[in-house]
Amino acid sequence: xxxxxxxxxxxxxxxxxxxxxxxxxxxxxxxxxxxxxxxxxxxxxxxxxxxxxxxxxxxxxxxxxxxxxxxxxxxxxxxxxxxxxxxxxxxxxxxxxxxxxxxxxxxxxxxxxxxxxxxxxxxxxxxxxxxxxxxxxxxxxxxxxxxxxxxxxxxxxxxxxxxxxxxxxxxxxxxxxxxxxxxxxxxxxxxxxxxxxxxxxxxxxxxxxxxxxxxxxxxxxxxx
Amino acid sequence: xxxxxxxxxxxxxxxxxxxxxxxxxxxxxxxxxxxxxxxxxxxxxxxxxxxxxxxxxxxxxxxxxxxxxxxxxxxxxxxxxxxxxxxxxxxxxxxxxxxxxxxxxxxxxxxxxxxxxxxxxxxxxxxxxxxxxxxxxxxxxxxxxxxxxxxxxxxxxxxxxxxxxxxxxxxxxxxxxxxxxxxxxxxxxxxxxxxxxxxxxxxxxxxxxxxxxxxxxxxxxxxx
Numbered sequence: 001x002x003x004x005x006x007x008x009x010x011x012x013x014x015x016x017x018x019x020x021x022x023x024x025x026x027x028x029x030x031x032x033x034x035x036x037x038x039x040x041x042x043x044x045x046x047x048x049x050x051x052x053x054x055x056x057x058x059x060x061x062x063x064x065x066x067x068x069x070x071x072x073x074x075x076x077x078x079x080x081x082x083x084x085x086x087x088x089x090x091x092x093x094x095x096x097x098x099x100x101x102x103x104x105x106x107x108x109x110x111x112x113x114x115x116x117x118x119x120x121x122x123x124x125x126x127x128x129x130x131x132x133x134x135x136x137x138x139x140x141x142x143x144x145x146x147x148x149x150x151x152x153x154x155x156x157x158x159x160x161x162x163x164x165x166x167x168x169x170x171x172x173x174x175x176x177x178x179x180x181x182x183x184x185x186x187x188x189x190x191x192x193x194x195x196x197x198x199x200x201x202x203x204x205x206x207x208x209x210x211x212x213x214x215x216x217x218x219x220x221x222x223x224x
Numbered sequence: 225x226x227x228x229x230x231x232x233x234x235x236x237x238x239x240x241x242x243x244x245x246x247x248x249x250x251x252x253x254x255x256x257x258x259x260x261x262x263x264x265x266x267x268x269x270x271x272x273x274x275x276x277x278x279x280x281x282x283x284x285x286x287x288x289x290x291x292x293x294x295x296x297x298x299x300x301x302x303x304x305x306x307x308x309x310x311x312x313x314x315x316x317x318x319x320x321x322x323x324x325x326x327x328x329x330x331x332x333x334x335x336x337x338x339x340x341x342x343x344x345x346x347x348x349x350x351x352x353x354x355x356x357x358x359x360x361x362x363x364x365x366x367x368x369x370x371x372x373x374x375x376x377x378x379x380x381x382x383x384x385x386x387x388x389x390x391x392x393x394x395x396x397x398x399x400x401x402x403x404x405x406x407x408x409x410x411x412x413x414x415x416x417x418x419x420x421x422x423x424x425x426x427x428x429x430x431x432x433x434x435x436x437x438x439x440x441x442x443x444x445x446x447x448x
Contacts (some may be wrong), residue, residue, distance in 0.1 A: 005342070015278075030325045058424070058425070083431050083434070086426075086431045087431065087435065088425055120428070121425060121426045121428075122426050159445055159446070160447060161442055161445060162447050162448070194319045199442075200281045200282070201282070201310060201311055201345060202345045203311070204342075204345075207307050207310045207311065210434070210438075211311065214438050214442075218423075221385060
C-alpha cells in the first residue's frame with residue numbers, strides 16, 4: 001500500500017478519472033515499474049496497492065549526461081527535456097557561460113516536464129537535473145566516462161558518433177545560442193573534454209542537445 | 225538583380241532592418257547559396273544583387289523522406305518540421321490513417337515553419353511537403369529507395385538503424401498517436417515497406433519522426 005502525493009493523486013483521480021479498483025502501471029522513478037490498483041480514489045491522498053515490482057526497460061548499462069545552457073526561450077529547453085526523457089537520458093546539467101542568454105532556471109518546472117514525459121513514455125527512471133552552475137565550475141566537476149564538448153569550429157572535424165565508444169558513460173557539453181568562447185573550449189580541453197562536431201548542419205541549441213542525446217543512444221542500439 | 229517577394233522583403237527590411245548596401249547570404253531553396261547585396265530596401269519589393277552562386281553544404285547523395293500523420297496538436301507537427309529541417313530532410317509526406325487524430329493540415333503554414341528553419345540553419349534546400357493523402361493511397365505511391373514502416377509490435381525486432389543502408393534513399397512511415405492498425409501495416413508490407421523498430425523507448429509521434437530522421441542522417445555521417 002502506498003499513498004500518492006497530492007499532485008499525483010490529482011493526476012490519477014481528477015485528470016485520468018481513475019476509480020477505486022482501477023488498475024494501472026506505476027513507476028518509482030528509480031528504475032522499477034509496478035502494477036497498481038487504486039484502493040482510495042481521494043483527489044489529494046489517493047492510496048494504491050502495488051504488486052509485481054519489475055525493472056523498467058530503460059535501465060541501461062551506461063550513463064548519459066548532457067550539459068546545456070538554458071535557452072533564451074524556456075520552451076526550447078523544456079522541449080529538449082521532454083524529448084531527451086523520451087529518447088533516454090540519465091542526467092541534465094545546466095550551466096551559464098560567456099554567451100549565455102539566461103543564467104537562472106526554474107529547475108522545479110523543468111523537473112515537472114520530465115516527470116510528465118516519463119509517465120507518457122512509461123519510463124521507470126526519472127532523469128536527474130542539476131541547477132545552473134558557472135561553466136568554469138561545470139568543467140571541473142568529476143565524471144567517470146567519456147567527456148565531449150560540441151563545438152562549431154573548422155578545426156573540429158571529428159564527429160561525436162565516431163569518437164563515442166558503445167557502452168561507455170558519456171557527458172556532452174552543448175553550447176548556448178552564441179556557442180562557447182574559445183577560452184571556454186580551451187578550459188574544457190584542459191579538463192579532459194574532447195571537442196567534437198555533431199555534423200555539418202547548423203543546429204539550434206536544443207536541437208544539438210537532442211542530436212547528441214540520440215547519437216549516444218543509437219550507437220548503443222546498433223548491431224554494428 | 226532579383227526582387228524579393230513581399231514576405232521576404234518585409235523580413236529583410238522590417239525584421240532584419242537591412243539597409244541598401246548591406247550584404248547577406250541568401251538561398252534559392254533549390255540547393256544553391258549566393259552572396260547578396262541589398263540594392264533597394266523596399267519593405268514590399270526589396271531588390272538585391274546576387275553573386276558567387278555556390279552549392280549548399282546540405283546537398284546530399286541520398287534522399288530522405290518521412291511520412292507522418294499530423295498530430296492532434298499542430299505545434300507538435302510544426303516542431304517536427306523545424307527540427308527535421310535543421311537536421312536534414314528532403315520531403316515530408318502527410319497522411320491520414322485509421323487512428324489519425326487530424327485529417328487536414330495547413331500545408332502553407334507548415335511550409336513557412338520550414339522556410340524559417342532553412343534561414344536559421346543556413347540551408348540551401350527547402351524540403352518539400354505534400355498535403356494529406358489517405359494512407360491506402362500513400363503506400364502505393366512510387367519511391368525509389370528503401371521503404372520502412374516504424375511500428376511498435378513485439379514481433380518487430382529489427383531496428384531502422386540496422387536495416388537502413390548508408391547512401392540509400394529512404395522513406396520512413398511514422399504512425400499517428402494511436403499507431404497504425406494491423407491492416408495498415410499489412411497493406412504497407414504488401415507494398416514493399418519493411419516494418420522496423422526505433423528502439424525500446426516509447427516515443428511520441430513527432431519524437432519518433434525526429435528519431436527516424438536523425439537515424440538516417442547519422443548513419444550517413446558515421447565512419448563505421
